[in-house]
Amino acid sequence: MITLSPTEEWHTLTEALAARIDEKADFFAGARVTVDFGQRPVPKVEMLSLKALLERRNMILSAVLSESLTTIDAALALDIRTTSSGVPGHEPEESAPIDPEEEGTAGVMLRRTLRSGRTIHSRGHVVVVGDVNPGAVIVATGDIIVWGRLRGTVHAGAEGDESAIVCALDMMPNQLRIAGYIVTSPQVKRRRPQPEVAMIRDNQIVVEAWS
Amino acid sequence: MGAKVITITSGKGGVGKTTTTANLSIALARLGKRVVAIDADIGLRNLDIVMGLENRIVYDLVDVVEGRCRLPQAMIRHKQFPNLYLIAAAQTRDKTAVSPSDMVALTRKLRPEHDFILIDSPAGIERGFRNAVAPADEVLIVTNPEVSAVRDADRIIGLLEAFNRGPGQLIINRIKPEMVRRGEMLSAKDVTDILSIRIIGIVPEDETVIPSSNSGVPVTMSENSRAGQAFMNIARRLTGENVPFMQLDATGNLFQRIARLFGGNNSET
Numbered sequence: 518m519i520t521l522s523p524t525e526e527w528h529t530l531t532e533a534l535a536a537r538i539d540e541k542a543d544f545f546a547g548a549r550v551t552v553d554f555g556q557r558p559v560p561k562v563e564m565l566s567l568k569a570l571l572e573r574r575n576m577i578l579s580a581v582l583s584e585s586l587t588t589i590d591a592a593l594a595l596d597i598r599t600t601s602s603g604v605p606g607h608e609p610e611e612s613a614p615i616d617p618e619e620e621g622t623a624g625v626m627l628r629r630t631l632r633s634g635r636t637i638h639s640r641g642h643v644v645v646v647g648d649v650n651p652g653a654v655i656v657a658t659g660d661i662i663v664w665g666r667l668r669g670t671v672h673a674g675a676e677g678d679e680s681a682i683v684c685a686l687d688m689m690p691n692q693l694r695i696a697g698y699i700v701t702s703p704q705v706k707r708r709r710p711q712p713e714v715a716m717i718r719d720n721q722i723v724v725e726a727w728s
Numbered sequence: 729m730g731a732k733v734i735t736i737t738s739g740k741g742g743v744g745k746t747t748t749t750a751n752l753s754i755a756l757a758r759l760g761k762r763v764v765a766i767d768a769d770i771g772l773r774n775l776d777i778v779m780g781l782e783n784r785i786v787y788d789l790v791d792v793v794e795g796r797c798r799l800p801q802a803m804i805r806h807k808q809f810p811n812l813y814l815i816a817a818a819q820t821r822d823k824t825a826v827s828p829s830d831m832v833a834l835t836r837k838l839r840p841e842h843d844f845i846l847i848d849s850p851a852g853i854e855r856g857f858r859n860a861v862a863p864a865d866e867v868l869i870v871t872n873p874e875v876s877a878v879r880d881a882d883r884i885i886g887l888l889e890a891f892n893r894g895p896g897q898l899i900i901n902r903i904k905p906e907m908v909r910r911g912e913m914l915s916a917k918d919v920t921d922i923l924s925i926r927i928i929g930i931v932p933e934d935e936t937v938i939p940s941s942n943s944g945v946p947v948t949m950s951e952n953s954r955a956g957q958a959f960m961n962i963a964r965r966l967t968g969e970n971v972p973f974m975q976l977d978a979t980g981n982l983f984q985r986i987a988r989l990f991g992g993n994n995s996e997t
Contacts, residue, residue: 633886668922
């Protein structure tokens, strides 16, 4: 786990990091590292240069922690696992408390199709404008909204929030979980797609028309 | 810039990458293009067999990369098409013998003298795949009308997008119109519903493909193969020609065929 200062100049930061790694090259070789960028917005080119810097030293950039959507998007584009800052299981240290009544809950919005193998983890809601294909996975502590076809696996309320919901324009997930509940889609060959919403009611997941 | 580098990949194995590479190479050569086919499946070389050039390999891709021979020494000229060359994979090594930048450097040397460089990617999403797509200007994704093959193709398209090589164009291989009509096989539309990328060709199941691959005479070399015709059409589309999709479903009565013509449905390919 490497934490990078969010304010330092990018090139001084990477140079310092490279120097630190080279000091103990044997120790770091082969390591899979998670980099915490804090609030720094890291565009894709910078992310790519960091990834290359690590790979030249036989290290793998396995995950990215960030509070910046630019950074998360860059990581997603490079197919690197992402988490909003705050390691799962720990409270985020300095982020402002979220008041759902006043501010709404933070979320991630993705305007692209999630293809097989793509995994999105979010502390908050996830909105996808595009399809979620079979083999893609979304795990969110809040709600999951798919403005498109949902065919992958989704887990809303992943930390136990039973009020979480999942909405999709065409709801055919491989597997759908809300908090501790789990359902699969019925095998229907031809159906008319319609917007639907899934939620927990009377201790089970129900799916109904989204209106 | 010169040649266009086209990588043929799929994710899943056994869907017809090598058959496609061999046939498109020969089809492009028949169209008068200067073509180099490169087998990037190091350790499991096959393209040479399918193209009928196995017994002429002296030097291979790894020999070039490691400097044991000059590039032209590893380029095997096809007997019938003097404008077609093959660079074979090494059989004794593994994918790590070559790096993505080696592939970029190799194709850079080949580009000025040729029109098309076709790279046959290994199955999988690891080093071999990354080697194969690194120099690509265009990627062709081969899939079969099967759920598992489509799933892997979807994963590949996602990775191509991440490498800025996406989204690529799709070849649906080994489709059986009869089974599609009975609802037992995914249709072209079912496949594109998931993958949402452009189709460059649909190749029908054809029993002549396997014996012709075995004998090293790909089906595009003969005139009367349905699959060969489909590969020829793809090659024409690669050269920028606008070729209408083949009517695969030649059976059925006149009325059904006219209905399909107007219905624009799945079996019309």
